[in-house]
Amino acid sequence: DGTLYEDGKHFEADNKMISLLISLMERGVDVAIVTAAGYDEAARFEDRLAALLAAFKELQLPEETTKRFHMMGGECNYLLKVTTDYGLDFVPIEEWQTRDMLAWREESMQELLDGAQACLERGAARLGMQVQLIRKARAVGVVPCSPTLYESLEELALSVRFELEGAGLEVPFCAFNGGNDVFVDVGNKAIGLRALQSYLGVEEGGTLHVGDRFTITGNDAQVRGFCSILWVANPDETAFYVKMLVRDMKAVEKARKEDKGLTKKAWVRIL
Numbered sequence: 001d002g003t004l005y006e007d008g009k010h011f012e013a014d015n016k017m018i019s020l021l022i023s024l025m026e027r028g029v030d031v032a033i034v035t036a037a038g039y040d041e042a043a044r045f046e047d048r049l050a051a052l053l054a055a056f057k058e059l060q061l062p063e064e065t066t067k068r069f070h071m072m073g074g075e076c077n078y079l080l081k082v083t084t085d086y087g088l089d090f091v092p093i094e095e096w097q098t099r100d101m102l103a104w105r106e107e108s109m110q111e112l113l114d115g116a117q118a119c120l121e122r123g124a125a126r127l128g129m130q131v132q133l134i135r136k137a138r139a140v141g142v143v144p145c146s147p148t149l150y151e152s153l154e155e156l157a158l159s160v161r162f163e164l165e166g167a168g169l170e171v172p173f174c175a176f177n178g179g180n181d182v183f184v185d186v187g188n189k190a191i192g193l194r195a196l197q198s199y200l201g202v203e204e205g206g207t208l209h210v211g212d213r214f215t216i217t218g219n220d221a222q223v224r225g226f227c228s229i230l231w232v233a234n235p236d237e238t239a240f241y242v243k244m245l246v247r248d249m250k251a252v253e254k255a256r257k258e259d260k261g262l263t264k265k266a267w268v269r270i271l
Contacts, residue, residue, distance in 0.1 A: 003212050003238050004033065011051040017235065018055045020242045025061075025068040027249050030200050034189055034209075036178065036219055038074025038138055042088045045071055045080055049088070057086035070200075075174055075185045075219065076101070076192030077138040079199070096199040101191065108170040109186050113140045115167055116175070116184035119160040126159075127152050134183075141183030153177045157217040160184060176219040190222035197226075210238055 004017050011018065021031050039045060046053060049071065056066055066082040070091075073080065079096050080088040093102065117133065117140045124131045124142055129152060131142035142156075154177055161175035164184070174188035189209075197207060207227035211220030214231050223229065232238045 003210055003232060003235065005235055011049050013051045013054070015051060015235075016239050017242070018052055020239060020246060021052070021069075022055065022059070022061070022065075023246045024242070024249075025065050027246075027253075028068070030068045030070070030202060032070040032072055032196055032200075034072040034075070034192055034196070036075055036139070036174075036176070036183060036185060038077055038136060038185070040137055042080060042090055045073060045078075046088050053082070053086050053088070056082065061086075070196065072192045072196055074136075074138045074187075075189050076187035076195060077185070079196070091199075096195055098191075098195050098198065101187070101195065104171050104186070109138065112164070112169050112171045112173055112186060113138075113184070115169065116140050116160065116164060116173070119163045120156070120182065120184070123156045123159045127156060129156070134181075138186040139183055141178075141181050143181040150177075150179070153179070153182055154217050156182045161217075174219050174222065175217075176213065177217040178213075178219075185219070188222045189219055190226055193223050193226055210241070 005011055005015060024031055033049070035048075037045075037048065056069075063084065066086070069082050071080045071088065072078070079091040079093075081091050083089045113135070117135065120131075120140065120142045121133070129142075129148060130145040132145060134141050134143065144153075157175055157177040160182065164173060164175060172187055172191065173184055175184045176182070193207070193209065196202075197204065204227050208230060209220065209223045209227050210230045210232060211218075211223070212232055212234070213220040214224070214229065215221065220229070220231075230241060232241070
């Protein structure tokens with residue numbers, strides 16, 4: 001939310017990012033949506049990407065193209081790929097999770113979520129914030145029942161993070177302010193990114209992470225040390241920069257076809 005589509009929304013048929021993402025995939029670029037949203041059913045992820053998947057189907061994109069699209073859900077807990085009928089299906093965890101991730105014990109993950117839930121409830125009560133509690137298999141969070149100051153959500157996210165960091169937990173976590181809620185997830189996007197890089201065979205220098213939550217209470221901050229980043233404020237900014245990237249890739253393709261080689265300027269623009 002806030003990077004590819006408006007906060008709280010999903011992909012719509014007129015989303016300008018759809019054609020841009022397809023252009024990248026057709027040029028051999030692996031595209032992955034890494035999101036905090038996590039579900040045990042692939043259909044829930046399909047609902048969020050319905051318009052994008054519909055575009056894949058309408059264009060009858062070949063497997064050579066669709067295999068370059070993945071979705072990482074729950075920060076790092078679910079990896080999905082495109083099926084032959086243009087749906088989504090989970091990639092078995094033994095195929096992509098790192099050795100450290102596979103070692104996380106269920107008891108330790110539930111201990112983290114139990115502790116996080118208690119911290120969230122105490123923090124919300126201290127701030128006089130009425131909230132709805134949401135507990136998932138790999139995350140727990142609260143959503144205010146009425147409009148709430150952003151600073152209150154920041155305070156809640158920071159206090160929960162501070163408490164959990166001192167709890168001696170075995171499993172890494174991410175406590176973040178989502179803008180309209182505060183959640184604690186098992187793992188974080190950096191762990192998901194590293195697992196994805198290994199699975200796809202992509203090096204850190206060949207990865208660009210686009211996000212809108214790079215502050216200390218955001219869930220994009222942890223990836224800073226593992227790839228290049230692009231901090232955007234809204235989907236329009238994302239589209240602007242991806243258009244630049246696609247345009248430059250087309251220029252390089254044209255130069256190669258004309259056998260004129262790459263100019264220094266073209267290389268600078270790509271890098």
